[in-house]
Amino acid sequence: MLNTVITIIAVLIGLGAGALVGFYWKKIVNRRRLHEAHEDAELLKSEAHESKRAIIIEAKEESLRIRTATESELREQRSEIKDSERRLSKREEQLDRRNHNLEIREKTWHSKEKDLELVRNEVDEVLKKQLELLENLAGISNQEAESLLLEKASEEIQHEVTRRYRDYEERIREEAEDKAKSIIGQAIHRLASDVVSEMTIASVSLPSDDMKGRLIGREGRNIRAIEKATGVDLIIDDTPEQVTLSCFDPVRREIAKMAVSKLVADGRIHPARIEDIVSKSEKEISANIWKSGEDAVFETGVRGLHPEIVKLLGKLKYRYSYGENVLLHSIEVGNLAAMIASELGANVKTAKTGGLLHDLGKALSHEIEGGHAKIGADVAAKYKVSKAICDCIADHHDDEPRSVEGFVVAAADAISAARPGARSDTLEHYIERIEALEDVATGFEGVEKCYAIQAGREIRVLVKPDNVDDLMASELARKIANKIEETLVYPGQIKVTVIRESRSIELAQ
Structure with a gap:
């Protein structure tokens, strides 16, 4: 028990001593820190004074520099102002002198104007007198x-x-x-079509001349039956082994040709057989007509035509003009018109259809009175063909078609008809056309001679040099060309060349 108390007391004494020693140690440490803080404060204070002094010095230097620069700028500005004042003063002096000179000039001009007015009046008087004198002298x-x-x-x-x-x-x-x-x-x-060489000849070859008697029949009953059934004149003459068929309608003529050929081949010739063969031939020709029309439409690429129009086109297969097959000509014109219209930027469909149908009236020209162009246009209009195409058909022989496509169709028609080999021409018709062409040219005053050359494609006119000068020659060529266009009908175009030649001849002795 006692030991325990002593131990506790000892511990308490130790703790008290430790606390006292710690207190004094902490006090010493705090004093040392305080002293160091005072030293740091003094150092910072000294540095602050140095910085302050440096800043003040720098500020004074900057202020001095700014003041110097400002004074320099002020001096320059004062100098510029003085220069401007001097320049303004000089300008004012110049303006004063200029105003003074202008006033002097104005006074001078007024004086000169008065003098000029007096001189002008004098000149007018002189000119009037001279004009009167000239009138008297000239009369x-x-x-x-x-x-x-x-x-x-x-x-x-x-x-x-x-x-x-x-x-x-x-x-x-x-x-x-x-x-x-x-x-x-x-x-x-691009077209490059073949040359037409077929002629409008309807004849049937016979195996022998004995067949002529059989075609005539007893008392002529067979030939009468053939002519009645076909509407064609059967001409039997002395031509060996051949008979001729004559009819204005090409379709009837073709039917009669086919029927007679079949009768000759068959050998059985009597009225009943003739009627049967003619009926079959009509059906066959009708089928050929329809097929030919469809082929033409397909070849040209034209669509939407009425069946009657197609049938009339097929009939043109048996129609010829100057030896040229009209259906082939129509196909050629349609293709040519399409090509030309494409190059010119015109309506290709209208031009192609108008070219294909331009001679449609020739299939009916033997049935209806009037020109084939008008007939074709009326028939096309009847079957709902567009007005633009009908105009092309109606105008393809006119001098002034109503549309660009009309000109194209007319040009294509002329090209197709005028190319070499397209048409045949008789000698009489050729001579008549050449003479008419030369007569037109010789009808003008000053023409000495004229010659049609190149099969009537060109006419050369020789004029009298004393009566026609160069300019009149040009005018004469144009007048002759216009006269030819007005009075003659011709395929293609005709070139008119007027030649004026003067010669001077002397003999050296």
């Missing part, structure tokens, strides 16, 4: 002189206009010819 008045001058000027202007018109016309013609040749050449090259 004509001023108005008459003006009329003469105007007439002379008018003649010179007319001469110049004619010359320029000729130059312009030649240039335009050359350009148009080059373009037309290019388009037509391309179209013809």
Whole structure:
């Protein structure tokens, strides 16, 4: 128990001593820290004083620099202001001098104007007197002189206009010819159709002359039956082993040709057999007509035509014009018109259809009175063909078609008809056409001689040089061309060349 108390007391004494020692140690440490803090504060204070002194010095230097720069700028500005004032002063002096000079000039001009007015009046008086003197000397008045001058000027202007018109016309013609040749050449090259060589001959070959008697029959009953059934005249003459069929209707003529050929091949010739063979031939020809029309429509690529139009097209297979098959000609014109319209930017469908149907009236020209162009246009309109196409059909022989496509169809028709080998021509008709062409040219004043060359494609006119000058020659060529267009009918075009030649001859002795 006692030991325990002693131990506790000892522990308490130890704790008290430890606490006292710790207190004094902490006090010493705090004093040391305080002393160090005072030293740091003094150091910072000293540094602050140094920084303050440096900042003040720098500020004074900056202030001095700014003040120096400001004073320098002020001096420059004062100098510029003084220079501006001097310049303004000089300008004011110059303006004063200029105003003074202008006033002097104005006074001078007023004085000169008065002098000029006086001189002008004097000149007018002199001119009036001279004009009166000239009128007296010339014997004509001023108005008459003006009329003469105007007439002379008018003649010179007319001469110049004619010359320029000729130059312009030649240039335009050359350009148009080059373009037309290019388009037509391309179209013809792309078409490249065959030459037509068939002729309008309807004849049937016989195996022997004995067959002629059988065709005539007893008392002519067979030939009468054939003519009645076909509507065709059967001509039996002295031509060996051949009979001739004559009829204006080409379809009837073809039916009769087929029927007679079958009768000759069969050998059984009597009225009942003739009627049967003619009936079969009519059906066969009708089928051929329809097929030919469909083939033409298919070849040209035209769609939407009425069946009656197609049938009439097929009939053209048996129609010829100057030895040219009209159906082949129509197909060729349709293709040519499409090519030309494509090059010109026109309506290709209208031109192609108008070209294919342009001779449609020839299938009915033996049944209806009137020209084939009008007949074809009326029939096409009846079967709901568009007005533009009907106009092409009606206008393809007119000088002034109503549309671009009408011109195209007319040109394609002329090209197809005019190409070599397309049509045959008789000698009489050829001579008549050449003479008519030369008569047109010789009817003009100043023409000495004229010659139609190149099968009537060109006419060369020789004029009298004393009566026709160069400008009149150009005008004469145009008048002859217009006269040919008005009075003659011809395929293609005719070139008119006027030649003016003067010769001077002397003999050296």
